[in-house]
Amino acid sequence: MFDTLSNRLDGIVKRLRGKGRLTEADVDEVMKEIRAALLEADVNVTVVRSVCNRIREHAIGATRSQALDPGQQVVKSVHDELVRILGGETLKIQYAPKPPTVILMAGLQGSGKTTATGKLALWFKSQGRNPLLVGADLQRPAAVEQLRTLGRQVDVPVYSDPEDPVLTAFQGVEEAKRLGRDVVIVDTAGRLSIDTEMMEQVRLISGAVAPTYTFLVIDAMTGQDAVQTAEAFHQTLQISGVILSKLDGDARGGAALSVKEVIGRPIAFASTGEKLDAFEQFHPDRMAGRILGMGDMLTLIEQAEKAFEKDQAERAAEKLMEGEFTLDDFLEQMQALKKMGSLGSLMGMIPGMPKELKNAKISDDDLKPIEAIIHSMTAEERARPQLINGSRRARIAKGSGRDPGEVTRLVKQFGEMQKMMKKMGMGAKKGKRGGFGLPGMPGLPGMPGGMKGMPDMAELEQLMGGAKPPK
Amino acid sequence: MEFFWIFLILAVLVTVFGIGVVIAGRRRAGSVEAPPAARPLPTAPTTERTKPSVGAPVIDTPAVAVDEPPVPPKPASLRDRLAKARSAFSGAFSGVLGRGSITDETWDELEEALLRADVGLGVTDALLGELKERVRSKEITEPSDLLDALQAEMASRLEGSDRSLRFDASLPAGQPNVWMFVGVNGVGKTTTIGKVAQQQISDGRTVLLAAGDTFRAAAAEQLGTWAERSGAEFVRGAEGGDPSSVIFDGVERAAARELDLVLADTAGRLHTKTNLMEELRKVRRVAEKGAGTVTETLLVIDATTGQNGLTQAREFREATDVTGVVLTKLDGSAKGGIVFAIETELGIPVKLVGVGEQIGDLIAFDPREFVAALFDRA
Numbered sequence: 047m048f049d050t051l052s053n054r055l056d057g058i059v060k061r062l063r064g065k066g067r068l069t070e071a072d073v074d075e076v077m078k079e080i081r082a083a084l085l086e087a088d089v090n091v092t093v094v095r096s097v098c099n100r101i102r103e104h105a106i107g108a109t110r111s112q113a114l115d116p117g118q119q120v121v122k123s124v125h126d127e128l129v130r131i132l133g134g135e136t137l138k139i140q141y142a143p144k145p146p147t148v149i150l151m152a153g154l155q156g157s158g159k160t161t162a163t164g165k166l167a168l169w170f171k172s173q174g175r176n177p178l179l180v181g182a183d184l185q186r187p188a189a190v191e192q193l194r195t196l197g198r199q200v201d202v203p204v205y206s207d208p209e210d211p212v213l214t215a216f217q218g219v220e221e222a223k224r225l226g227r228d229v230v231i232v233d234t235a236g237r238l239s240i241d242t243e244m245m246e247q248v249r250l251i252s253g254a255v256a257p258t259y260t261f262l263v264i265d266a267m268t269g270q271d272a273v274q275t276a277e278a279f280h281q282t283l284q285i286s287g288v289i290l291s292k293l294d295g296d297a298r299g300g301a302a303l304s305v306k307e308v309i310g311r312p313i314a315f316a317s318t319g320e321k322l323d324a325f326e327q328f329h330p331d332r333m334a335g336r337i338l339g340m341g342d343m344l345t346l347i348e349q350a351e352k353a354f355e356k357d358q359a360e361r362a363a364e365k366l367m368e369g370e371f372t373l374d375d376f377l378e379q380m381q382a383l384k385k386m387g388s389l390g391s392l393m394g395m396i397p398g399m400p401k402e403l404k405n406a407k408i409s410d411d412d413l414k415p416i417e418a419i420i421h422s423m424t425a426e427e428r429a430r431p432q433l434i435n436g437s438r439r440a441r442i443a444k445g446s447g448r449d450p451g452e453v454t455r456l457v458k459q460f461g462e463m464q465k466m467m468k469k470m471g472m473g474a475k476k477g478k479r480g481g482f483g484l485p486g487m488p489g490l491p492g493m494p495g496g497m498k499g500m501p502d503m504a505e506l507e508q509l510m511g512g513a514k515p516p517k
Numbered sequence: 518m519e520f521f522w523i524f525l526i527l528a529v530l531v532t533v534f535g536i537g538v539v540i541a542g543r544r545r546a547g548s549v550e551a552p553p554a555a556r557p558l559p560t561a562p563t564t565e566r567t568k569p570s571v572g573a574p575v576i577d578t579p580a581v582a583v584d585e586p587p588v589p590p591k592p593a594s595l596r597d598r599l600a601k602a603r604s605a606f607s608g609a610f611s612g613v614l615g616r617g618s619i620t621d622e623t624w625d626e627l628e629e630a631l632l633r634a635d636v637g638l639g640v641t642d643a644l645l646g647e648l649k650e651r652v653r654s655k656e657i658t659e660p661s662d663l664l665d666a667l668q669a670e671m672a673s674r675l676e677g678s679d680r681s682l683r684f685d686a687s688l689p690a691g692q693p694n695v696w697m698f699v700g701v702n703g704v705g706k707t708t709t710i711g712k713v714a715q716q717q718i719s720d721g722r723t724v725l726l727a728a729g730d731t732f733r734a735a736a737a738e739q740l741g742t743w744a745e746r747s748g749a750e751f752v753r754g755a756e757g758g759d760p761s762s763v764i765f766d767g768v769e770r771a772a773a774r775e776l777d778l779v780l781a782d783t784a785g786r787l788h789t790k791t792n793l794m795e796e797l798r799k800v801r802r803v804a805e806k807g808a809g810t811v812t813e814t815l816l817v818i819d820a821t822t823g824q825n826g827l828t829q830a831r832e833f834r835e836a837t838d839v840t841g842v843v844l845t846k847l848d849g850s851a852k853g854g855i856v857f858a859i860e861t862e863l864g865i866p867v868k869l870v871g872v873g874e875q876i877g878d879l880i881a882f883d884p885r886e887f888v889a890a891l892f893d894r895a
Contacts, residue, residue: 240602
């Protein structure tokens, strides 16, 4: 399996640690690693070359400076470079002064246009708009049927005419005016950039609807060809932004970075799951973190804000650190976490999580026995598990349909967790930062490899801050 | 799974989120909200250069498209079909051949050409490493010989695999062969099935298509259209239904009618989704529960796929015992070089290549032609 870029960079930092200064040979070696990692992430060859040249200059600069930790400096310059290439700002949709705002969707076959069209409609709805979908993909069998189904799911009307794609698109916009819909999203057939007839067709569609925005849908798993395809579409259609689809896999999405660099248009949206609301505006700094394998904290925190009550989350974390966390609190938090996604995927998104924890495959099924047991306890028992004696245990086991031994184990291990968290809480207090914090969690007992990678408060803030420090 | 780990993981998550939410809140409170953008944003720009028809009356434009004749199905030969796009090495030729000898730049150019074709760093290093040896030992001295040697080396790496589609003709009537099609979303599984059905039927086999993609909206309709076009029988279930039972029903129906072959479609899924991969395992099991025998499990991979393709192949093989690869969309500008890694590292042979949207546009994979197309001097 390929190492992620971050693993590689970690390795570099380790090797360079303790070296007072970098030699040119060190830099060469580092650059080789960075280049390989970028290529494995599918960053375009040409882009890799220019990126590496710039990083190299920084690195050489670092060899001359008296910097304390040259390795860290190199990593930072890689991150900065990626953020710069991806572009700093999130694209902000500006609606046409005279509605409807017309969106044209284009891309290769199978890039996810139709699904993205449905998702985009839902997104516009969430922005208080009234979209109309237009099915101008008359090429693929049942493509319009698929769009109609999506339209029903997001409760948005769909217009299509089996006669001709260009005519459909044109009439779709007229239909929107008639119905008073203020956004029109035109789905088009997938086409190869070298198929001149089909490219001419999409150019005609574009001419007929005069789109406010033309989005190119690109699969996050695309390799080197992404750039060629994007260039060809841009030449024909004047792309205003890219929608990156299937970003929920493990592809590192280096193609995205390359496209931004080559056609100079931002990535506007990213599609991150099978569900229709798994679609969000694209944040360049977060993508840089992903390509580097640093997780995507900010997205997580946003999800957390949706799932948790703010005060409740804060209180829970504090209680945990003070060892006053009860089984009841635990149950409540577990429910909130489940709203955010599977525990496995949440772990994966936290930067610096040790591999052992990341790879511990917990499914939501593993939680069921825990829930069942806790649910079978009385409120008193949940607050003070030490009350649980033989007969109570038997009752709980019976109520939850689990083994009495399991009940004992659960209570015991919950206690161990409490102790551990408390210990860490104390450590954090000593560090004093905003009342409580997450320390480096040094050397947790019984934890293979320790949790050395956990971000501390400062790192977390930095990760979340990205390019914009608070004013 | 020990409770302890779950507790700990949950605790860590709660802590991280607790802190995160606080920081986020603080940050938001502290930072001044940016004023609503007065900054002009890119509305779809219209350049005269590339869009001469923008100013023309829109009513006219549809007529132009209507007049366009439908694309007639062309006889498929890999090299013919690939000639449209620039070949992988077209950029490298002038540089490599323009020099009198083999220099560092030569190697850089070759490496870049291979990487551009998505061959990947591992395979590229291996290929060039071998050639560098031969250049060092003066076995190769001319740039043009080097190109030939590279081409031969690439072809030889793909040789010796059995690329025929496995059909067990010895199975008695009422026990159909089952070919399963798996892959990530949007690679062209359903379209590929339509083409395979057509070819198998014209080879004289009786075929049933089973619409195991119950997830994507209208996937069954899409497959149904292909069944109609090719004259195959067709079984589908309810949208959102259990894919295993659709495949099972398909196999049963084929068995009852003594059909030769069931082509089982499955929903596209990312190989990282454990539950969906688990579902696929189940589909594979259930397909053999009745009278059917799975004789071929084809992983469909899109030629535009980058280095992630190797991971895809690994994960799908792990879940479903993949027996072959179908490389689709090779008629575009993408080169599909990832199949080198898939074949050489995982030993899964590429069996078919998709080169267009017409029903006849699926051809047997020929490694020599595939490699030769990379080297075409268009």
